Amino acid sequence: MIAFYAVSNAPQTSSGSEPVQQRSIWVRLWRIRHNYLFRVVMQGLLTIWAVTTLTFFMIRQMPGNPLDTKIEEFVTRRGLTYEEAYRAAASLFSFNPDEPIILQYTEYLGKLIQGDLGLSITKSGVSVTSIISHYLPWTLFCIGLALVISFSLGVVLGLAIGYWRGSWFDNLITGFASIISGVPDYIIALLIILVFGVQLQWFKIGQMRGGVDPTIPPGFNMPYILSILQYALLPIMIYVLSSVGSWILAMKSSTLSALGEDYIVVAQARGLSQRRILAGYVGRNAMLPLITRLAISVGFVVGGSIIIEQMFQYPGLGNNLYVAISERDYTTMQGIFLVITSAVVFSNIFADLAIGWLDPRVQLDEENNP
């Protein structure tokens, strides 16, 4: 960060001695790439590689490998002898557990550089890329929509209770937010299922599994879309309930600190309308610290919420990761870990860039204390 601002400010600070030269946009882009973005992206790639390596060796330390789990399944479920089960399982997988782990690793990295995530071990003939591209949209839709709802709700409510602090509305919302933010999401999910599903029978829980009603043929038509929305409703509601509290509280404290600034007093003295002060002066400034958090959350959206997706059997990436872990499907696990890590790394980079762009004070501060 420091290096970035110091360098990006360099043309401005040195402009006093020599006449300012009009540089083309490409030259500027080149400089930024050279100085900051390039370095940060390189750092990000290094992080992704390190995490990939770490997870590669970590998941191979788990007891049991895909072959063993499958053999066990055959022995217990189908009553085969061990020999038969071994042959049946080995013919299913293109995976040799006796191969030296270093060889597996170099092979994996070599393929990864070419953009090939390999084949799934337990689902024969299916590539990891196709698994991810099949499940990722569900997670992005469900958790992404939930994040948007909970962020906007949190910002609006937090701004309101920060501005009218001390009112009954503030007490109510703050109490609600601190209670709801303290309760784990799966506990909220269970409570909703138990209270509204089982006791009050408002909806049928048994039918709310999966991502869409399987009887409706897929296509871009109303019933299909409605069915998707209907099935996503509960997970979205639970995600919003479990995360909105922390957004509200963060926005409230951010609003309170923004309200103490001089420019608010000036704006009030100028007789600006309350609405304009609230939206243009308080809200915009108070939202800045939340942007970073939002970007980081966006990164973690990709991973979905394992427990919630597993509970509702939602066909998202989180649930698929859970299945892959329990089946010891090494390649799929690695693929999903890779996607999540990349998303987190790049959304972090994006957050840094966005804050530098949105908030001119960040640059000023860095200039004053290098």
Next chain:
Amino acid sequence: MIGLETVATATGLIIGIICGLVPLGAGIYYKKIRVGIGGFIACMLSGFACNFLGGLPMIALTYSVVLSYAYVNRQDPFTSRMALTEVTFEESRWEQFQRRMANLGNGTRTSIRALVRNKAGFVGFLGLVFFFVVLTFGPLFIKYDGQTHTDRRAPGALALVAPPSAEFPLGLDWKGRDVLSHMVYGGQKLIITSIEAGLIATLIAVAIGSVSGLIGGTVDQLLSGIANLILTIPTFPLLIVLAALVKFDSNFMLAVLFGVLNWPPLMRAVRAQVLSLRERDYVQAAVALDLGIWHIITREVFPNMVSYIAVNFIFTVRIAMYSIVGLVFLGLVPLAEPDWGVMIYTGRQQGVLFLPQAAGMLLSPIIAIALFQLSLVLFSRSLEEIFNPRLRSGL
């Protein structure tokens, strides 16, 4: 850590009473009978609950409180820290010790006042006390009931679960066992594992963070790099992967795993704090006065970080509990009954989630976990006031 699980016993009561004699005696000697009796009761209860583990620290605490009453009311000028350093050389070891204790007692009293003053925090504290009392004293009154009550099955019913009744206040679980006894016996391990996990994460974070901030240079870069690396890993999935390595019933391993994966956020905050505190005037003054690194760390730097670390510790405990129950919920760690998480897991696994009469079995652990987490959140607000030196001096 095995010794941390605790149940109230008769020997504990005796230990508590013996421990309580110290503050009681001090109270009589200094003519502060009421405070002495209060100290006696506090010692007795904590000894009753936790044997030596609760009794011995409580002696120090209650004795110091008694002393602080005695010293303050005598208009003793030495309880303030500045005066303490002036007279250190003229008094005997014993007097010095007494003054130290009185000082500690004053601190304890301010802490208690700060705790009571913040209403939300006090409610959270009461919630935690409630859980502590139920989990340690509950076993005195309720025997663990692991047998199946097949005879209680309602005529014609297929499942053994039963709604709450007079005999079983929280109903029967899927195997026809008493839910209440499972609730009383099943929480301690979970809570202690979460606290251990939070403690390990906090210790790692504080150690690495302060080393990183104080030494700086290459060490700092390396440690910060590791922290950033761990921050980008999706923690919960990795915890699932690692939890497969945990052997049956070794909750401490689980706590260690959690700690290893969850120290980076606090570490970065501690590092930033150390870096900024290092430049403050009073720390610079202490350095200029050559007060010694130990004095600077314990007297100047640490008090300013304690409240932040304490609040963060509580939050880490919360996340630890979330993760551990989540792992159990997914059935990914070895299960040992009785346990709140296992109750939810088996409830789901056995399909009783959808039976209306199973509400007692499922709602009890769910509500218990939710309430415990809520108490932690509320309590953390008080903690900030208790440990913040500025807020304290303003009292």
